[in-house]
Amino acid sequence: MLDARRPRQAPGYQVADMESLDGEIVLFHPATQKILYSNRSGALIWGLCDGQRTVADIIQLLSEAYPDSALEIEADVRDTLLTFARQGAIEWV
Amino acid sequence: MRGNLLCVQFGDNAALILCDDHALRQSLRRHLRHCLGDTAPAVVTYKVTLEEDQAVQLLANDELLYRGLRSSCLIEYLMQDLTVALTAHCRQHLVFHAAGLARGENGLILCGGSGSGKSTLAAWLTASGFDFLSDELVAVTPNGGEMSGLARPIGLKAGSAFVWQHWLDETARPNLTHLSNGAVLLDPELLRPRCVRASAHPQILLFPRYAAGEPFTVQRLSTAEALFHLMHRLINAKNLPGHGFAAATHLARQTIAYSLTYADVTSVAEWIEQTDWS
Numbered sequence: 001m002l003d004a005r006r007p008r009q010a011p012g013y014q015v016a017d018m019e020s021l022d023g024e025i026v027l028f029h030p031a032t033q034k035i036l037y038s039n040r041s042g043a044l045i046w047g048l049c050d051g052q053r054t055v056a057d058i059i060q061l062l063s064e065a066y067p068d069s070a071l072e073i074e075a076d077v078r079d080t081l082l083t084f085a086r087q088g089a090i091e092w093v
Numbered sequence: 094m095r096g097n098l099l100c101v102q103f104g105d106n107a108a109l110i111l112c113d114d115h116a117l118r119q120s121l122r123r124h125l126r127h128c129l130g131d132t133a134p135a136v137v138t139y140k141v142t143l144e145e146d147q148a149v150q151l152l153a154n155d156e157l158l159y160r161g162l163r164s165s166c167l168i169e170y171l172m173q174d175l176t177v178a179l180t181a182h183c184r185q186h187l188v189f190h191a192a193g194l195a196r197g198e199n200g201l202i203l204c205g206g207s208g209s210g211k212s213t214l215a216a217w218l219t220a221s222g223f224d225f226l227s228d229e230l231v232a233v234t235p236n237g238g239e240m241s242g243l244a245r246p247i248g249l250k251a252g253s254a255f256v257w258q259h260w261l262d263e264t265a266r267p268n269l270t271h272l273s274n275g276a277v278l279l280d281p282e283l284l285r286p287r288c289v290r291a292s293a294h295p296q297i298l299l300f301p302r303y304a305a306g307e308p309f310t311v312q313r314l315s316t317a318e319a320l321f322h323l324m325h326r327l328i329n330a331k332n333l334p335g336h337g338f339a340a341a342t343h344l345a346r347q348t349i350a351y352s353l354t355y356a357d358v359t360s361v362a363e364w365i366e367q368t369d370w371s
Contacts, residue, residue, distance in 0.1 A: 014335065016320055016342045024317030028324060030336045037321035 003059070006093040007081050008051030013089065027089055036089055038080070041073075045080045051093045055081060101175055102130030103243040104183035104232040108175040112141040117149065117164065124168050124270065124278065127244035127289045136182040139171060153178070169272050172245055176230060179243065184332045186232035186241075187340055191326060193226030193242035193293070194218050199370050200240045200293030202231055202348075203301060204326040210303040210358070213253040216284060217358040218365065220260040224290035225281040230328075233295060235337075237344040241292045244281070251275035256358070260284050296370055298323065298350040301361065309360040312352045316342075319350035 013027045025043035027036040038046060048058045059077045063070040084090040099110040099121055107130065112118040121141065122129070140152040144160075149167045151159040159170040180188050192203040192215035201223070205211045212228040219225040227242025234240075249256055257269060257279055270278040281288050300314070300322045314322070323341045330336040355361050 014338050016317070016338065020342065020346055021317040021320070022315060024315055026317050026320045026324070026342075028336065028338045030330075030338075033330070035321055035324045037317055 002078060002081075003056040004054055006051055006054050007049040007058075007084070007090040008093050009046065009049050010089055010091050029088075032088075034088065036084075036087055038084075041076055042080050042084075045077055046084065046089065049081075049084070049090050099125060099129060100131045100135070101125055101128050101179070102133045103128060103179040103230065104188060104241070105133055105185040106136045106179050106182045107131070107133040108179055109135045109138045110141060110171070111138065114141070114143040117141055117143055117167075120164060121168070121171070123280075124172075124246055127281070137175065137178040139175070141167065141171075163273065165270055165272055168270060168278065172248075172278075176243065176245075180230060180328050182332075183232065183329045186234060186329075187327055187333065187337050187344070188329045189231045189233065189323070189326045190229070190328055191231040192228045193231040193240055194223040195226060195290050195293035196223055196370065198294050199296040200226070201297045201299065201365075202233075202240065202295055203299045204322060205301050206326070208303065209301050210253075210355070211301070212247050212249055213256055213303075214301060214358055214361055216247045216249060216253070216256045216260075216279060216281070217362055219247075219281050219288050220256075220284040221362050222285070223288075224293070225284075225288045226290055226293065233340075233344060235333075235340040235343075237295055237340070237347050239292050240295045244289050246270070246278035246280050248272075249277050249279055257283075295344060295348050297368070298345070298348050300350070300352040302352070302354045303356070304354050305356050307354055307356055309357070309364070310354045311364060314350040314352055316345050316350075318352075319348070320345040322350070322352070 013029050016026045023040040025038045059074050062073045097113050101108045142150045148160055148162055149164055151167050151170055153174055189204055192211040194201045203211050215228040227244055228247040230243040232241050265283050298319055320342055327337050
């Protein structure tokens, strides 16, 4: 069921320039003072959460980009999105 | 400056302390001598008086903070309140809950919450040859170019008594101020003369974690990890443009950051000695 859902970046987060952070990401929500860190793969996944792509779309896109890691990507995308959702960084459309 | 007035300066603000009693004023001056100045605007005014019953009274903007017979309590209340007041009004610097040290022009920021060992490490490293900026609050300019500290006396909890027992000889020990909770206030210059420094260039960020019995471990942090930890220690975010996020990002980018887990301050001191600061 998860794979059909469409994640969207939660509003209100400031994002530090990813290039300056070597592809990693730090999200900061001024109103709630919540600060989140994610590694490179998490940063990529977060960047793809546009409310249009489904979870399956994100898995497919990343698997095509990194075919050697396709098996890990599937689990990683789901785990990461669930973590983001728990932390309030994404919403399900 | 009026003779009965002391002005404590930190970041872009100052706190005024009015005290008519000579002996009390001398005691306050002795404790706060490394952070006195008179160029910044005052955001809070304290009035210290010695009452007829010999009780000491401390008012902050005419509100009673302390009344009692112990002058060490007066110092404790005053330092606690002025730390909060100076931070709360600081708008032109990033203020971190951190200790600040320096070697030459190179600044070391030790970021950590209560119990992380900031003061213990600051005291030990000062005695070992580092210059002292603060054991509690560090202010950094938004461009990350300069750091300064609130150079109040180092507050060492009872569990850190080994520091002053190791470094202070018998003649220096009467100069410690013993607080009601077993902690002491220690003038950094008792550890090493002329060790207090006004400013430095931020070079290294350390995020220490004290863990009794655990082995010493060091982890180099990425810029993003350093930023994540820095934002957790940024006290005056709400006063800053964009909550200081961009400025903290800049600071994280231009410094080298490590997280440390330690049980023994000497292992940290030895590791820092071997660390490349360039």
